[in-house]
Amino acid sequence: MSQETNDNLNEILQLRKDKLINLQNNNRDPFQITKYDVDNDSKNIELNFDELQEKQVSLAGRIMLKRGQGKVSFYDLQDNTGRIQLFLKKDSLGEDLYNEIKTLDIGDIVGVKGEVFKTKMGQISIRVQEIILLCKSLQILPEKFHGLKDPDLRYRQRYVDLIMDTKVREVFVTRSLIQKYIRTFLDDKGFLEVETPVLSTLAGGAAARPFATHHNALDIDMYLRIALELPLKRLIVGGFDKVYEMSRVFRNEGMDATHNPEFTMLETYEAYADYNDVMQMVEELLNFLVKKLFNSESVIYQEKEISLKPPYRKIKMVDLVTEITGVNFDNIRDLEEAYKQADILKLECNKKESIGEIINIAFEQYVEEKLIQPTFVTHHPVEISPLAKKDFSDPRYTERFELFINGAEYANAFSELNDPIDQKSRFAQQMEKKNNGDEEAHPYDKDFINALEVGMPPTGGLGVGIDRLIMLFTDQKSIRDVILFPTMKPEN
């Protein structure tokens, strides 16, 4: 798979190039061909063999395997739907054509016409009458048995990975299906899919470092969005009562098995609904997806069965911390006492945190990983929820939930803060953090305050990391295995 640009090719590559030059010199350049009439595919022939037996079909695809090479040859053709065997017989094709067929290489793309039949061994095949080279492959595909294993090569040359591994292909087909079903689900509920800017001068809606870029004509710095939240809420202000966007966001952070710098986020906003309504919708959505995909109410992830049958467990964050650590921070209102308990629990904090932040640290350190079956963790401390409405029965907390499955966060939602005065003071708090060196503090968005002053109805909002959801449904351990072209460092 080398990317040679000079003429110093190895023997095999040179041979293939010579074959191409030969064809071109004989006025038979495959690259001059613009189309081929295809009227069937391998899957359809397999499924409807009885009907198609002895019928003429026209197929196109890539040669993946060659067997025989005497006076009878068997080539495996791979198309968009699977593989089918080509039966090539010298007698019926004639010596010239048969010899020419022998010069075809694994990886070449051909168009084929012939009759459907079964070999003596019972293998569904095409008795080829016509075969035409549509594209000469000048590279060598990986080994037929082991395929492409090197993860570096798999991600950098995803096209080869997709050719060699049906399972990889299936993951991305499922990905597409999941996104389609999510749209179906939301559209049926009356949500409007919208598009909002990727480029803006302020990157808000989450706590993360943005990617910076520059607009030349305006001579201003701009940022790639880190969330969809603020523009979507402006649309709620504008009178669209149910909106969603499922699209790419960008965060300038480290990469690992669950983080890619660009990833797909779903955010929905529904006017006149609160976080309880959203919770119910999330249960419905996941159940809808698992039924559509597997006709089941559970999914197997890394050998663990995850039940997605509603209702899911609902519990306050502070109560979960009590349950796991034995320390009830809900009863602690004195900061010194909270620090004392934090020390006993060996929490990683620096004595600058508020009680709410300590609760969150305890949650992350002790609770998160234990939440295997779907769990709605609710009532996050107000300090870590700058865009969520307070719970007015206990304003230390917010009307918020996060859905945890398998120790990871799958959804984040809240009753949206629509009080412009409260929002202003939350932004002010974030500015203070920013001035103290927190690069991820939320920026002050003046126009968003203006929008809230115009008036946003009570609204329930939701964010879902789509890639992780796809990992769950396709049983993949790494986010790179559900993103076609994951971010990679250049190889020099």
Place this chain on the structure above:
RNA sequence: GCUCCUUUAGCUCAGUUGGCUAGAGCACCUGACUCUUAAUCAGGGUGUCCUGAGUUCGAGUCUCAGAAGGAGCACCA
């Protein structure tokens, strides 16, 4: 950003205590074969041993530095 592991033919991999011309399978080339299934049989090795220094009579192997990838940690409310 830190720690550990990996990097040898187009692909998947082996390579002993530092030793003489670096191996296997697939792929490829030559030949045989008119129903094969990772076809088979006979012959053929196509290489920047990730890169750069160093130790040594001698380095794929040892040391140091670097690159890319992987796992874990940190970061990511």
